[in-house]
Amino acid sequence: MPLLLHDLVPLHWAVSGAALAAITLALLFVANRRLGISGGLDDLCSVVLSSPYFQRPFVRSSRPWRIPFLAGLVLGGFLSAVLAGGWSPLWSLGPFDDIIGLAPSGKLSWMFLGGLLIGFGTRLANGCTSGHGIFGMSNFEWPSLVSTTAFMVAGIVTTNIVYRVIFHA
Amino acid sequence: MTILYLALGTAFGFVLSRSGAADYSYIQAMFLFDNLQLYGIIGAAVVLTAPGLWWIQRRGRTLLGAPVQVERKAMNRGTVVGGVLFGIGWSITGMCPGPILVNIGEGKVYALAALAGALIGAGLFGTLYSRLQSFFRLPTVQRS
Numbered sequence: 001m002p003l004l005l006h007d008l009v010p011l012h013w014a015v016s017g018a019a020l021a022a023i024t025l026a027l028l029f030v031a032n033r034r035l036g037i038s039g040g041l042d043d044l045c046s047v048v049l050s051s052p053y054f055q056r057p058f059v060r061s062s063r064p065w066r067i068p069f070l071a072g073l074v075l076g077g078f079l080s081a082v083l084a085g086g087w088s089p090l091w092s093l094g095p096f097d098d099i100i101g102l103a104p105s106g107k108l109s110w111m112f113l114g115g116l117l118i119g120f121g122t123r124l125a126n127g128c129t130s131g132h133g134i135f136g137m138s139n140f141e142w143p144s145l146v147s148t149t150a151f152m153v154a155g156i157v158t159t160n161i162v163y164r165v166i167f168h169a
Numbered sequence: 170m171t172i173l174y175l176a177l178g179t180a181f182g183f184v185l186s187r188s189g190a191a192d193y194s195y196i197q198a199m200f201l202f203d204n205l206q207l208y209g210i211i212g213a214a215v216v217l218t219a220p221g222l223w224w225i226q227r228r229g230r231t232l233l234g235a236p237v238q239v240e241r242k243a244m245n246r247g248t249v250v251g252g253v254l255f256g257i258g259w260s261i262t263g264m265c266p267g268p269i270l271v272n273i274g275e276g277k278v279y280a281l282a283a284l285a286g287a288l289i290g291a292g293l294f295g296t297l298y299s300r301l302q303s304f305f306r307l308p309t310v311q312r313s
Binding site for chain 1: 174177178179180181182184185188190191192194195196198199200202204205206207209211212214217219221222225231232238239240241242244247248250251252253254255256257260263264265266267270271275277280285287290291294295298311
């Protein structure tokens with residue numbers, strides 16, 4: 001199955017997993033930082049929102065590393081597109097276009113709704129695929145195993161409802 | 170150090186972009202069990218990160234000699250409920266938080282709507298924190 005980006009063949013799963021592990025370990029070993037990406041949503045919110053939750057020391061002290069790391073994620077995606085054959089705005093969404101097929105405004109609303117759940121959910125769970133899934137599980141943290149199980153099961157149920165029940169191909 | 174964080178983030182983003190982890194089709198195929206690539210990635214990442222974390226914490230010092238500090242995550246009702254909400258959002262968008270940013274970098278226009286949603290969702294959570302605290306048994310916010 002090709003990627004949506006330039007129909008690329010993806011990297012081997014073991015290579016990808018090893019690379020993510022190496023970066024996670026480098027972040028701790030060199031910079032003494034625990035990998036966690038959804039915490040960056042707090043950091044970005046803390047720039048404009050002044051409630052005590054956003055202004056707590058944990059958030060303020062993580063801004064100097066997490067905001068450059070998040071900027072790097074955008075840059076990494078950009079470089080990946082440029083090196084694969086050029087950057088251009090992309091609207092295609094694979095099975096979504098084939099089976100659900102909403103117009104651009106519907107697609108944006110769908111993404112916005114999903115984004116709300118991601119933002120609220122990851123902050124309530126205190127972590128996402130990186131902080132719970134990779135770091136927390138690797139560090140044998142019980143809450144991370146519980147949360148990872150919860151979001152994997154919820155994703156499996158939702159996608160099966162969307163693609164096998166509601167929008168039946 | 171800012172350059173280091175930017176470089177590590179860039180490498181992380183590049184791998185997410187090329188592995189399928191930031192690809193809507195791959196996320197849906199994972200949840201439908203049509204393609205196991207992403208299970209392989211997270212499995213390999215965990216299996217390889219675990220011994221590294223054990224070694225770094227046993228050594229107790231970073232490369233530069235600072236005491237290693239890993240704050241462990243706490244369990245509360247939000248651990249499950251938040252995970253479920255996030256999982257639904259992950260399925261809807263085909264993106265978890267890192268890949269939202271990676272997809273924006275790749276030029277996937279719809280990821281901007283997901284980012285707007287994620288920031289507003291997080292903003293809402295932080296603003297309502299004191300009201301959510303007792304039900305979800307969330308920790309008290311430390312004051313500076």
